[in-house]
Amino acid sequence: MTRFQTILVLILLALLIVGCTTDPYRAAIQGSSDVSQAVSSAIKITASYYSAGTFNDAQKATAAKYFTIVTDCNVSFRKTVVAVHNEGHTGVSAFLPIADSFVSCVRNSAPVSADAKVASVFKAIDSAINGVSLAIASAKGGQ
């Protein structure tokens, strides 16, 4: 099934690049929303894997822990982005450090899995998280 997930990752990256947004704030918010959608998809795929017997209880629990951490970090990221925007900041330099904190938040707390099957489910979400910084850096209208 990793072929399907590779397609998912490629589509996500292509859409992120094609969809280069107008300003860094909107890019950050769209990136956050993309991560939420990627988590939603990964939950459904994990449930499908578990029902099919591809994932066992431990693999399901590891995936669920990862989804919870990503969701918490994403909520925190989005709140900070909105707060910084409301303070009047508009430039890329205002939002990139927040995106970096988002990446660190996930890396410092998320379970590391050497299991290739579990790691393949995390892949699309990781791409979406890394795509947030890329989208902000590529945004127009800010310095």
Next chain:
Amino acid sequence: MKPEVILAIGFTVLDEVLAMIKHVKGQSSLTTAQIVAMADAQDLKNKEDIKALLAL
């Protein structure tokens, strides 16, 4: 793994690929505030879905 199981997983993944495309395309017609609200709602739903996943 049985062919029907592979097919079922394949359809789930395909559904999610289509959902991702629809999601990204749909954002273009929304204001930033609307996207914030949509992402907030999605995260709440994800939390509930994670609970349901753990309960399987």
